[in-house]
Amino acid sequence: MASRRSNSKENGTATEPIGSAPKNLIIPVLLLLLKEWNAHGYELMQKLVQFGLHSVDQGNFYRILRQLEKDEFVTSRWDTSSSGRPKRVYSITQAGEQYLDLWANSLGEYQKMLDRFFNMYRRMFIPATQNEKSEQSHN
Amino acid sequence: MASRRSNSKENGTATEPIGSAPKNLIIPVLLLLLKEWNAHGYELMQKLVQFGLHSVDQGNFYRILRQLEKDEFVTSRWDTSSSGRPKRVYSITQAGEQYLDLWANSLGEYQKMLDRFFNMYRRMFIPATQNEKSEQSHN
DNA sequence: AATAAATAGGTGTAAATTACAGATAAAGGT
DNA sequence: ACCTTTATCTGTAATTTACACCTATTTATT
Numbered sequence A, B: 001m002a003s004r005r006s007n008s009k010e011n012g013t014a015t016e017p018i019g020s021a022p023k024n025l026i027i028p029v030l031l032l033l034l035k036e037w038n039a040h041g042y043e044l045m046q047k048l049v050q051f052g053l054h055s056v057d058q059g060n061f062y063r064i065l066r067q068l069e070k071d072e073f074v075t076s077r078w079d080t081s082s083s084g085r086p087k088r089v090y091s092i093t094q095a096g097e098q099y100l101d102l103w104a105n106s107l108g109e110y111q112k113m114l115d116r117f118f119n120m121y122r123r124m125f126i127p128a129t130q131n132e133k134s135e136q137s138h139n
Numbered sequence C: 001a002a003t004a005a006a007t008a009g010g011t012g013t014a015a016a017t018t019a020c021a022g023a024t025a026a027a028g029g030t
Numbered sequence D: 001a002c003c004t005t006t007a008t009c010t011g012t013a014a015t016t017t018a019c020a021c022c023t024a025t026t027t028a029t030t
Helices: A026-036 A041-051 A058-070 A094-123 B026-036 B041-051 B058-070 B094-123
Strands: A074-079 A087-092 B074-079 B087-092
Touching: A026 A041, A026 A058, A026 A087, A026 A094, A026 B094, A041 A058, A041 A087, A058 A074, A058 A087, A087 A094, A094 B026, A094 B094, B026 B041, B026 B058, B026 B087, B026 B094, B041 B058, B041 B087, B058 B074, B058 B087, B087 B094
Parallel strands: none
Antiparallel strands: A074 A087, B074 B087
């Protein structure tokens, strides 16, 4: 769980170190994962990374989980069956599934905006009349 | 040190009022708009709304613009030609265009994650093999 | 046996961002 | 005279994220 971006901005709070995409997909992905399998935090965190959400902060991650529980979107119970430190195993609730649906709607809107963005963005490059920009982004 | 954080959060800052999509598309969209036409703030703000980014905070919006200028991603000059209060007309710089490209890459990654999210999300609804779930919610 | 590393779950708080509430100024409508 | 629209901008509360650090148990390495 590295993600060491030592970008020390002395003063002035620059616009942004790099075009950093919004990262609050954690909650919806978490809920979606819990809809498939019950799991404990550490496990979920690894799945988030596999999903593409590298750079999830461990501390905040567990806080999110506890907050979701407080809001009754998930429930947890301690699992002491296996060896090692006891694990808090989470399950999604009905309310949690509804919340996930809200998220899905919202993210759908966002997806449409992204599409509009890329349509505009690409429109600026299509002429391509022997422009030797040499920036061959192959997405 | 300003104690601007009322530490007494008995109430506990609920997970999120509603599935709110990340909203920091403002910067890339702004730069993209400026790549097409030079414009002043108020105008840009309206275009952002048309784009789908309703609920842009006016105060923060102008601050972002000034910060982008400080970072030399845009430049501005006062336009006093027309009547009314003078307008600060913005143009994108070379550095700004490069920054936009970085954003585009980053947002492309995000788009892929969103796609993965929706693939997973939909996978939970398609099977419908006479499962008496009968939850046919078509938002 | 001691040490390290992986697993598992956290706390504290500085820094950054966003939300909310105005101020200011010129022009046009009623 | 007052209200609304256009236009730019400041102050700061509230919230979120980033970074640093802590505890505990088991397994692997020296």
